[in-house]
Amino acid sequence: MVRALLTNVSLFKDSITAIAQIIDEAIFKFKPEGIELIAADRAKVAAVEFKLKREAFDEYECDKEINVGLNLDNLLKIVKRIKKTEDIEIKINENENRVEIIVRGKSIRTFAIPILDISEEELPPIEKLQFSAKADIDTEIIEQGIKDADTIADSVVFKVTPSEFIMLAEGDSSKLELKVDISQDPSLILEGEARARYPVDYLKKFMKASKLSDRITINFGTDYPMKIEFNADSVYLAFVLAPRV
Template identity: 35%
Template sequence: MTLKLIFSEAKQWKYLVDTLSRLIDEASFIATPEGLRLRALDPSRIAMVDFVMPSEAFEEYLCDGEVRIGVNFDEFKKIMKRGSAKDKLELEVSEERRLKVRFRGRAVRTFSLPILELGAEELPTPRISFTVEAKLLSDAVKDAIKDAEIVSDYVKFETGEECLLMKASSDRGSVEVEFTRDSGSLIEIDIKEPSYAAYSLDYLSDMMKAYQLSDILTIEYATNKPLALTFDLPGGGRLTFYLAPRMEA
């Protein structure tokens, strides 16, 4: 079984692995001739990551079967952090079941880490009937998460008239962020019915590290249902996070 992938911008993968490492300890990428995917739960099973990158997103993609690449994300991240802006990234699975990570820039730098043999069961796609779908500027959402963290450890999503609201409060004070089309941060919104739900700021903050991967994100949620945060990646890839709602006291 052969696997060799070349990706033209090491930096994108650096951000991707940095984000994943905040939510996941260990998980397997699954490579098939169609592309690469990874689906995993965080250790507390409150959040799920769903990542796909089609073979076309790569500069070169050699894969003649299904290859599972189990990695420890802390170790993988340490290596990926060493990638520079102008480096190309090569991922290769060797005969001895090691993952070779190679940066080609002004030097050729090859890192090798052990491949973990993790359980093979695959997580099903979550089936949620979302009632709100909105496209927003990623860094405006990242800012709102940081705003809310000043006073609380969770944030409430609410719909207004053609707008999305994020609210947090405690005895330390209160914060309300309003995303409207006028102000520029809300690009599209589709409200099937007025909806509200609260989510953990710790998880949202970790997920929002992906703002570096895409200027625009899609938020989907429904009243007291999970939230989905989707970042479209260059070349047709996609990174979606699912987050269970927080039940209020």
């Protein structure tokens, strides 16, 4: 039996909204220390790693690890119906083979979705990736840069030098260059050097999680996968994206 009460519903709502952009079915692992998920999209272009820690919940009961397969489209439909001023309670009874989501606000609404029998595929080796460059930067800068790039082309180049972070996009007749210099933004943290191109459509989906954290960490290498991390006190959400070579 799992029971979890969450009043800061934005953590759950914003995370699921972003994850559901690329994953249609996944196994959520309910553990004593919190909820975890690692999955890849069907095209094997992107992967997601999600952790909602025990301390995020007002009440959390889980005495053993339980794997819960869910359809993300169905879950997202419910999540969209939850107001950020409401509380949610998640209940899992393995014998009933379903997940109950109880929403408490001006009324009490109870949603039930079935637990799916999803085979565990080989997980993407996210922890084995070794990056040559890193940028810790204001989330809004990346969000605006991706939106700007989307008006120009279907891919965008990320570039890191010891002193600058750069995004480049080029279409048939238009160009974009976004540049942030350490002297311009003292909070900018840069490590290493790299340049790589990534598809804009996936990046736009990842940025559905932008409200989770004011800062974003981008790890990548030259013509190498990128890892984008949203890391707050009680939630961690990361996306890995293959480069466009």
